Amino acid sequence: MNETAHCRTELVAVVLGLDTIAAKEPQLCVLTTGEGDGFPSGPLQAGQASLQRSLRHWVENLTGFRLGHTEQLYTFADAEDDFGNRAVRISYMALARSSAEMASWQSVYAYFPWEDRRSDDAQAFLIPLVRHMKSWVADNERRLTRCSVAFGLDGHEWNDELVLDRYELLWEAGLLPEAGSREESEAPLFTGCLGRAMKHDHRRILATALSRIRAKIRYTPAVFDFLPEYFTLLQLQQAMETLAGRRMHKQNFRRLVQHQSLVEETDLFDPSGQGRPARLYRFCEASSQNCYLAGAKLPLPPLV
Amino acid sequence: MNETAHCRTELVAVVLGLDTIAAKEPQLCVLTTGEGDGFPSGPLQAGQASLQRSLRHWVENLTGFRLGHTEQLYTFADAEDDFGNRAVRISYMALARSSAEMASWQSVYAYFPWEDRRSDDAQAFLIPLVRHMKSWVADNERRLTRCSVAFGLDGHEWNDELVLDRYELLWEAGLLPEAGSREESEAPLFTGCLGRAMKHDHRRILATALSRIRAKIRYTPAVFDFLPEYFTLLQLQQAMETLAGRRMHKQNFRRLVQHQSLVEETDLFDPSGQGRPARLYRFCEASSQNCYLAGAKLPLPPLV
């Protein structure tokens, strides 16, 4: 009972990127394996390999993708199996610069349809979920507070960064198939609302990654890791919008960015658009310490 | 080379608390073992114990302290030893409510004297370090930027949350004894400036914890975990100041707190002070989602 457990240590990578090529609006993508139900992962190798090096090895082996800078997300432990073995899973997040390959990646918001509030569709996904949550809440005071805060009800504002809280509430309410036994009877009620499931706890890891990147882009220049060297302010704004899952006010967003001299004007223009060509800018590393990029929000419609 | 490594999994706890009893000003304390050179830690146990449960077990066994809510910090891997064994260390942070016992804990700022900028002493600790860092920077452009941002030089502002960055810079510059071979010759130059060392990477873990808690108190009501049920606004402010390591503007701080209705007035007063008795307040959980507690800063003197 009190003896030391030796465990298999597994490394998992969530590689995020923006697919700016396919559609008019960028898509948030993630590198998956199999049928899009898992992330590249593998055991920590012997030899002098570090955690990061092992991770790099597995991602490259399984997908051919070469990891750049990574950030640790969270470490989970499985329950023991029948042989007394257990796995410790260390998850990492990496950001990938836009490229054509991403079209073959999976859309992040396919796993969390309610998190993409750029269009009004999200509202349609969310409403049936919230209705179900209300019955789960019943008279439980604690549950009510958690739901109000997480889903922006009862006068609370929608908070982009509470991705994990929302996921966990849906899990606890038994709405997610990963949560185990749930009759299929309710399925038709939620067609398309619940998003795609993943194996093990990978969808939870993705929720953690989305929370983290949304928090990160507000106070660090992390968005620029997704963008090419030269970009228009609209591209920058749309990258923020895609990550944050909500719209921003155009003129105010430019003011915010330019005021902090986060970007540097160039003499180049992007002639591909329909209207007046947009000036191309470049990230300005020099003054990027006190970066603040959110705040130019557009109000969201209240949830019913 | 490519075979799976089975590792020992170790859990480490950084338990922080505020010692409000001893001195007039609260002290940030941490629960340590031995001579204050390590944190309570132990291997993940077999059985159905979860990570958190194992952690709890070790902390209670080694120190008698009962953990409350914990938050995962970071997972490190040691290099392999001669037998091909290695350890994975998962670190956690916990917050403890003020109590008399804390007087026997260790002061966090004894490990990072330069991080406590409430008094001007920190300046005295920091200046020799910065002087040494400048020679380490030499003409290296990258190092210069990192130092300027981390230490608030060249027009950059001091950022409380960059504890880990500062620690790592000092490490890389070879100023810290944990970093390995360093002649004692320079020691007298830095008497008392470098802070206490710890075994393994425990001091790095403490730096991670301090970074995390400083970031956390700004946007969450985490400070209240340190305070008793009833407190004065000065106590709340001093708790923030102790954690953030800097002074705040009193009147503006109250305005900030009261405007967000984060706290609730009571009819009680604290008669223990010298002047007019301060009203006691209580944490108001209801409206704590969009909490913002920093910002009422006082300017810091420029470094030289």
Added chain:
DNA sequence: TCTCTATATGCTCAATCTGAGCATAACGAT
């Protein structure tokens, strides 16, 4: 060429937030 549409970009204005400091209130000590 002229017009229309679409996008980029500049500018204003009110409401709010922040940093700083002055003024008053209420206690104990002398």
Added chain:
DNA sequence: ATCGTTATGCTCAGATTGAGCATATAGAGA
């Protein structure tokens, strides 16, 4: 009663934010 000390209330200018109007510059079509 007076003074030192801390709590608390209030003001004011400057900066930031949310919202929207106005103008500039492109391609497409009449």
